Amino acid sequence: MKKKSTYIISVILSVFLVFGLLGSAAAVLAYSFVDADHCISLAKENSVPSKIQSELSRHYSEKYNSSGIPANVYMDAFDESYLTDVMEVYVHSGFDALENDGTFVAAMPKNQALEDSIDKFFNDYADEIGYEKDAAFEKKLDETKSNAYGIIGSYSDVYKFSAMSSHGVLAKLSKLYRHKALLMTDALGFTAIILLLLMLVNIRERRTVLYWTGICSVIAGVLGLIPCIWLTATKYYNSFTIKQPQVFTAFTGMMYRLTALMTVLLAVLTFVGIVLIILYVLTRDKEEKPQQPAPVISENH
Amino acid sequence: MKDKKSSAMLHVLTPFIVTLLVVGAAVIAMITPSDKLKVYFNLAFMDELKTDPSTxxxxxxxxxxxxxxxxxxxxxxxxxxxxxxxxxxxxxxxxxxxxxxxxxxxxxxxxxxxxxxxxxxxxxxxxxxxxxxxxxxxxxxxxxxxxxxxxxxxxxxxxxxxxxxxxxxxxxxxxxxxxxxxxxxxxxxxxxxxxxxxxxxxxxxxxxxxxxxxxxxxxxxxx
The missing domain is CATH 2.40.260.10 (Sortase)
Known part of the structure; x- marks a missing residue:
């Protein structure tokens, strides 16, 4: 770092390198972990399907006052595995939308037992009160089945893809998400280019690249670790507004998981940075070790 | 010796200089989107009591x-x-x-x-x-x-x-x-x-x- 101009250019490139490292870490994390399979496995890990079932049971019990249809007509017709399937359909559809143009379409899995249960209740009730099974009856029956699928779908959409789609959020996110591989490549490429430039600028003292890369890694790691640790320690995500248990658990579970992964990644980056700085110090010390004076050849032979 | 001391000082100060520049750049870059992001974050995370859904x-x-x-x-x-x-x-x-x-x-x-x-x-x-x-x-x-x-x-x-x-x-x-x-x-x-x-x-x-x-x-x- 003997020349002033080299130093200043190296400082400027270091600032870019810090941003490059942080961006690359985030891009790698998003590429590797923000996908349908991880969302589904995390939801299963946090028992989200059983929470969906409890909330549906509560909903149908409350609705009995106005609908007259007992909750067990619905709840006895399906189990947690059906709700898991519905949840998976919504998650896959959500990510399909993100990978395309943001248009969200979820095809509900059919449940014959549910339809049969509703049929049986309506027919038994109609027979009991002598109600004529006319076109109005059939229409009400179809509406009830359709509403049942709608409610189950809505409760199983734990990551709220349909709400995001209707508010236009999914379309905006898809513009970024469908290019996530390219974004990751760009971030890593940018970082590599900055590193190369650093090497070029410090070509006369190649060893100093260890120093610059080291401090950039430590700075990127520490600057990223501070908010990650704060978010985890203060349980910030628990202030999530939606308190429906299945949605709350799914969202906060995902956010805490991503934060934890980012924390690990940044801790590794910090460690790598410290190692590089130590290597620089060791090689520097080796180079600056005092040389044995060269023998002086006397002119007076 | 003097050179060695000032070189060591520079090595120690440089990370702080780079950190300050990074933080400064980040703050400037966030000036425009920060208001909108603040609204979204406040809407998404407005439960100050951080209550569990069961309670x-x-x-x-x-x-x-x-x-x-x-x-x-x-x-x-x-x-x-x-x-x-x-x-x-x-x-x-x-x-x-x-x-x-x-x-x-x-x-x-x-x-x-x-x-x-x-x-x-x-x-x-x-x-x-x-x-x-x-x-x-x-x-x-x-x-x-x-x-x-x-x-x-x-x-x-x-x-x-x-x-x-x-x-x-x-x-x-x-x-x-x-x-x-x-x-x-x-x-x-x-x-x-x-x-x-x-x-x-x-x-x-x-x-x-x-x-x-x-x-x-x-x-x-x-x-």
């Missing part, structure tokens, strides 16, 4: 009150109402053809409907003039509403007065029809509940409209 509830404070029913002091046919808070039980409702005395809460939500009848917060209090709109569940507090007929009386007791109404008509409407729930010039009481019928729409409502026949504001001073 969250609705944040509603439900207040029970002792309602005066055997007032023997001086009364007047004009007076001031006492405005309750959301979730406060402020009245008792009884009727000549009702076997139940129904507690009436100010405000409407599913939690309050489990505890009694609810008055729409946008409607007028008894004695305030205008339309007093009260609803309850068909299978609990308003289970007898369908048997109330014109000529029956409904009494509302509050801690500021007693108000007697006479049923003038029975009504039925769909949930989206607001005709009977609108403000009115005359003092009236509108009671309604869901029409529980599997084959009809869950949007149907039945009820009664009553006209105010007697208002007794408590003016204080026992006789």
């Amino acid at each position: 969250a509830g609705s944040g509603l404070v439900i207040r029970q009150n002792e309602i005066i029913e055997d007032y023997s002091g001086e009364t007047s046919d004009t007076g001031e109402v006492i405005r309750p808070k959301f979730g406060e039980m402020y009245a008792h409702l009884s009727g000549s053809s009702l076997s139940l005395t129904v507690p009436v809460y100010w405000g409407t939500n599913s939690e309050l409907l489990e505890m009694g009848a609810c008055q729409s917060g946008g409607s007028k209090l008894p004695g305030e003039g205008g339309n007093t709109v009260i609803s309850a569940h068909e299978d609990t507090y308003f289970s007898e509403l369908s048997s109330v007929k014109p000529g029956d009386t409904i009494t509302i007791n509050t801690n500021y007065g007693e108000f007697v109404y006479t049923v003038s008509e029975t009504i039925s409407f769909v949930r989206t029809e607001k005709k009977y729930l609108q403000p009115t010039e005359d003092s009236r009481l509108t009671l309604y509940t869901c029409k529980k019928d599997v084959f009809s729409s869950s949007d149907e409502r039945i009820g009664v409209v009553c006209t105010l026949t007697e208002a007794k504001f408590y003016t204080g001073g026992e006789q």
Whole structure:
């Protein structure tokens, strides 16, 4: 770092390198972990399907006052595995939308037992009160089945893809998400280019690249670790507004998981940075070790 | 030696210089999007108490009150109402053809409907003039509403007065029809509940409209 101009250019490139490292870490994390399979496995890990079932049971019990249809007509017709399937359909559809143009379409899995249960209740009730099974009856029956699928779908959409789609959020996110591989490549490429430039600028003292890369890694790691640790320690995500248990658990579970992964990644980056700085110090010390004076050849032979 | 010292100093200071530059650049870059991001974050994470969903509830404070029913002091046919808070039980409702005395809460939500009848917060209090709109569940507090007929009386007791109404008509409407729930010039009481019928729409409502026949504001001073 003997020349002033080299130093200043190296400082400027270091600032870019810090941003490059942080961006690359985030891009790698998003590429590797923000996908349908991880969302589904995390939801299963946090028992989200059983929470969906409890909330549906509560909903149908409350609705009995106005609908007259007992909750067990619905709840006895399906189990947690059906709700898991519905949840998976919504998650896959959500990510399909993100990978395309943001248009969200979820095809509900059919449940014959549910339809049969509703049929049986309506027919038994109609027979009991002598109600004529006319076109109005059939229409009400179809509406009830359709509403049942709608409610189950809505409760199983734990990551709220349909709400995001209707508010236009999914379309905006898809513009970024469908290019996530390219974004990751760009971030890593940018970082590599900055590193190369650093090497070029410090070509006369190649060893100093260890120093610059080291401090950039430590700075990127520490600057990223501070908010990650704060978010985890203060349980910030628990202030999530939606308190429906299945949605709350799914969202906060995902956010805490991503934060934890980012924390690990940044801790590794910090460690790598410290190692590089130590290597620089060791090689520097080796180079600056005092040389044995060269023998002086006397002119007076 | 001097060179060595200043070189070491530079090596130590440089990370701080780079950090300051990075933070400065980040702050400048965030100036424009920060307001919008702040709004989104505040909307998404506004529960300052960070309550768990199992304990969250609705944040509603439900207040029970002792309602005066055997007032023997001086009364007047004009007076001031006492405005309750959301979730406060402020009245008792009884009727000549009702076997139940129904507690009436100010405000409407599913939690309050489990505890009694609810008055729409946008409607007028008894004695305030205008339309007093009260609803309850068909299978609990308003289970007898369908048997109330014109000529029956409904009494509302509050801690500021007693108000007697006479049923003038029975009504039925769909949930989206607001005709009977609108403000009115005359003092009236509108009671309604869901029409529980599997084959009809869950949007149907039945009820009664009553006209105010007697208002007794408590003016204080026992006789």
